[in-house]
Amino acid sequence: MEEAKQISRMASRLVRGVARTMTTVAAVKTPRLTRAGRYISTSLLVSGGVALYASHQGSVAAAQKAPTTIDTSKFMAPPITELSVLEGKPNDMRTKMELMIMRIQSEFCRALEGEEGAGCKFTVDRWRRHNPSEGGGVTCVLQDGKTFEKAGVNITVMTAPLSKELQASMRARGKKLPEDKKFSFFAAGISSVIHPRNPHVPTIHFNYRYFEMQDEDGNNKHWWFGGGTDLTPYYLDEGDVKLFHGVLKSACDRHQPDYYSRFKKWCDDYFFVKFRGERRGVGGIFFDDLEDTDPEKMFGFVTDCADAVIPSYLPLVKKHKNDAVSEEERRWQLLRRGRYVEFNLVYDRGTKFGFATPNARIESILMSLPLHARWEYMHQPAPGTPEYKITEVLKNPKDWV
Amino acid sequence: MEEAKQISRMASRLVRGVARTMTTVAAVKTPRLTRAGRYISTSLLVSGGVALYASHQGSVAAAQKAPTTIDTSKFMAPPITELSVLEGKPNDMRTKMELMIMRIQSEFCRALEGEEGAGCKFTVDRWRRHNPSEGGGVTCVLQDGKTFEKAGVNITVMTAPLSKELQASMRARGKKLPEDKKFSFFAAGISSVIHPRNPHVPTIHFNYRYFEMQDEDGNNKHWWFGGGTDLTPYYLDEGDVKLFHGVLKSACDRHQPDYYSRFKKWCDDYFFVKFRGERRGVGGIFFDDLEDTDPEKMFGFVTDCADAVIPSYLPLVKKHKNDAVSEEERRWQLLRRGRYVEFNLVYDRGTKFGFATPNARIESILMSLPLHARWEYMHQPAPGTPEYKITEVLKNPKDWV
Structure with a gap:
């Protein structure tokens, strides 16, 4: 009993701290960008293996084992789901996923800001869907920075009816959905694309997501995880690509010995621009519809992958962000960004969804598009040039580790 | 008999002249861009209502009524279809369409060159499909000019098997194609997109095409015409838009009193970017699957529409090409070009085909994409600004004439 009171006091103190931090976060966002109205000033704290819950009334506290250490004061904005809901279901996969993606969003944004000039910060845009009960997201964007030309890190947590079009596409993917039922889905995911200024720093994309689907009667339930991290260099630095793939492989190897090779191939196949006969970049890992394992294990895997983003990418940013750049190299970067746009608008499953x-x-959704892109008729790099070298790798994917 | 000999001599003289001109045309193209190998040095001449045909041997001449005056010496390159085939079928719609689009291509390219600085000419790229018997095209591109940032005028003449995917999409459009038959199609069309440098000069697109389709036994024949011309201004000059629509309306009114209003609405509906809730531009005319009238009448209509391109657009180029431009206006133009890319890659039927x-x-196909495009997160023009004014028109199409 005494222990519960202590925890309650701790929670109150922490919540007050969080409320103050949230005010600071709110000040970062520009009024024009804010759609969500006022931020919720209470939050869910999971700390030191013990979860502390403060209700809206600030009077109820409960203690419970939690798998990770999360301090929401560092989130870019308060979570999307109402606190009372999260408090009521601390072990629900929806709660765990939402907290994980918010932590990753914050850590990644802060790491990128560390590579920028002083005062260049992410704009935080917390938004709700048209029908607020369907959820929303937190979109963090840094535009026209010294190191990053456009960096977007978005989390979404939503529940919505599944349109007929999407229902058909789910069936095409092998989900068994009876024709006579209406379905709704829940999705929680983080998605990010970073377009650096220097052509020697590659573009990175990652996306980790959790889906649930059920019919109007709560039957025909489906759940699955999907995600991936992939790299799009403009110039080939083999050391960079090996480091990147090596970190992803380590994350995979902690879970299943065949994950890396399966998901590396899946990535090469997925990011293929058929009409160009080339891949978007040098790959990484990609997987979808993962539902054949214990959800807790899958969540652990997806978390490890998301945690691998910073160590796989930040070293490349630090190494190249101040490299000398010629006009020709900049032009090539913009042409390749045009190709990036082509993949995203024509093929990308998330964009189509x-x-x-x-x-x-x-x-x-289109935060992934670059600030600048270029299309020249019949541009073909001459054999032997560095520009040619990278296109060869895009046409014939290699094993890097 | 004497008359036939005279005609034969005239034809020989004209063909020699054409062959010389063709050598000049061939000199324009850069070696890197040429895929078609050597140009054919004979050509088909239709002049003064009398068609003069010179065979490969230069010995056969025939006289026949022809609907228009065409001098192939002014074409950007020799026609795609072999001369002997064209010679054999002067009244075939395939022949007439090919000659019409080649004439329009040339006239439009020369008119645009007239607005450029001295020496700034279209590059002529005559190409064949992978399987040369399937035809090819002539792609004319002018990039990085003083007046035009990227101007593309392409003609295609091809015969190819209809893929299963395209067969399904044809059925979805209402074409009755038996499931157990293999189909092939013939297509001849001109397609053009002009992206000027000055943001006060609108972008224009037009496309006129003729399709034939039949099964492997030569049965189940279908034919139809499609096309349209539409304008995408970055800033709204109502006089420009009225002139543009007025010229298109005149062309339509010469054929059917309801054509303009039907095709104007079709255009507004077709160039709609659903996920943005706005049209690509201020419209024009658009139609497809036109097969309910005599083909000769349809051809006359399509020809009139294609002939209306220069008078509908050139006055706007002349009027605005030297307008003063601010950095803000240039930035807005690039943002709108990003939207153009979105329509073309996500919705455009020709691109998807x-x-x-x-x-x-x-x-x-992607010659239509601009040299430069820009995407900014959450860019919204402020109410009352000229940028805002054009977006209002894109959301709520108006009647202009």
């Missing part, structure tokens, strides 16, 4: 979702928040 | 055609010539 967004286009097919009624009232989707297009700005958050 | 190209993506779905095996061994399609992607560079000619």
Whole structure:
């Protein structure tokens, strides 16, 4: 009993601290960008293996084992799901996923800000869907920085009806959905694309997501995880690509010996621009519809992958962000960014899912597009040039580790 | 008999002249861009209502009524179809369409060159499909000019098997194609997108095409015309838009009193970016699957529409090409060009048809993309600004004439 009171006091103190931090976070966002109205000033804290819950009334506290140490004061904005809901289901995969993606968002944004000039920070845009009960997201964008030309890190947590179009596409992917039922889905995911200024720093993309689907009667339930991290260099530095793949492989190897090779191939196959006959970049890992293992194990795997983003990418940023750049190299970077746009608009499954979702928040989906792109008719790099070298790798993917 | 000899002599003289001109045309193209090998040095001449045909042997001449005056010496390159085939079928719609689009291509390219600085000319790229018997095209591109940032005018004449994917999409459009038959198609069309440098000069797109389709036994024949011309201004000059629509309306009114209003609405509906809730531009005319009238009448209509391109657009180029431009206006132009890319890659039927055609010539299809485009997160023009004014028109199409 005494222990519970102590925990309650700790929670109150922490919540007050968080409320103060949230005010600071709120000050970062520009008024024009904010759609969500006022931030919730209470939050969920999971600390030191013990979860502390403060209700809206600030009077109820409960203690419980939690798998990781999370301090929400460092989140870019308060979580999307109402606190009372998260408090009521601390072990629910929805709660765990939402807290994980918010932690990753914050850690990645802060790491990138560390590579920028002083005062260049992410703009935090916390938004709700048209129908606020369907959830929303937190989109963090840094534009026109010294190191990053456009960096977007978005989390989404939403529950919405599954449109007929999406239902058909789910069936095409092998999900067994009876024709006579209406379905709704829950999705929680983090998605990020970083377009650096220097052509010698590659673009990175990652996306980790958890889906649930069920019919209107709560039957025909499905759940799965998906995600991946992939690299798009403009110039080939083999050491960079090996480091990047090596870190991803380590994350995979901690879970299943065949994960890396399976998901590396999946990535090469997925990021393929058929009409160009080339891949978007040098790959990484990609997987979808993962549902054949214990969800807790899958969550552990996805968490490890998300935690591998910073060590796989930040060394490349630090190494190249001040490299000398010629006009020709900049032009090549912009041409390749045009190709990036082509993949994202024509093939990307997440973008298409967004286009097919009624009232989707297009700005958050297309945050992945570069600030600048270029298309020249019949541009072909001459054999032997560094520009040619990278296109050869895009046409014929290699094993890097 | 004497008359036939005279005609034969005239034809020989004209062909020699054409052969000389063709050598000059061939000199324009850069070696890197040429895929078609050597140009054919004979050509088909239709002059003064009398068609003069010179065979490969230069010995056969025939006289026949022809609907228009065409001098191939002014074409950007020799026609795609072999001369003997064209010679054999002067009244075939395939022949007439090929000659019409080649004439329009040349006239439009020369008119645009007239607005450029001295020496700034179109590069002429005559190409064949992977399987040369399937035809090819002539792609004319002018990049990085003083007036035009990227101008592409492409003609294609091809015969190819209809892929299963395209067969399904044809059925979805209402074409009755038996499931157990293999189909091939013939297509002849001109397609052009002009992206000027000055943000006060609108972008124009036009495309006129003729399709034929039949099964492997030569049965189940279908034919139709499609096309349209539409304008995408970055800033709204109502006089420009009225002139543009007025010229298109005149062309339509010469054929059917309801054509303009039907095709104007079709255009507004077609160039709609659903996920943005806005149209690509201020419209124009658009139609497809036109097959309900006599083909000769349809051809006359399509020809009139294609002939309306220069008078609908050149006055706007002349009027604005030297307008003063601020950095802010240039930035807005690039943002809107990003939207243009979105429409073309996500929705455009011609682009999708190209993506779905095996061994399609992607560079000619994506010639429509601008040299530069820009995407900013959450860019919203402030109410009352000229940038805001144009977006209002894109959201709520108006009647202009």
